[in-house]
Amino acid sequence: MFTRIDRGRVPAQKLNEFVSFMRDEVVPELREVPGYLSTSVEIDRSGVVSVSTGWDTFENRERCDEVLAVVLRNASRLELVPIQIDLYELVFVDS
Numbered sequence: 001m002f003t004r005i006d007r008g009r010v011p012a013q014k015l016n017e018f019v020s021f022m023r024d025e026v027v028p029e030l031r032e033v034p035g036y037l038s039t040s041v042e043i044d045r046s047g048v049v050s051v052s053t054g055w056d057t058f059e060n061r062e063r064c065d066e067v068l069a070v071v072l073r074n075a076s077r078l079e080l081v082p083i084q085i086d087l088y089e090l091v092f093v094d095s
Contacts, residue, residue: 001090035060
């Protein structure tokens, strides 16, 4: 699996709205992108957010850039401040 992890910050009082935004608006869009596997959203109640998406191939992960760029524009109402994007290949999971 190929992952993309987007980190950012939103005001602490908007965290629940951010989670709803991801669940209700972003994930449905991501599901339409070929190769989409999963999304996880992690938050720190101080306002730090992390969104990890999983993709079946490197190429399909690259395709999500367009969708996630729209997400960032739409997330401006939540005062989202992007911090960092990391790209990885997942090579081991213990669950």
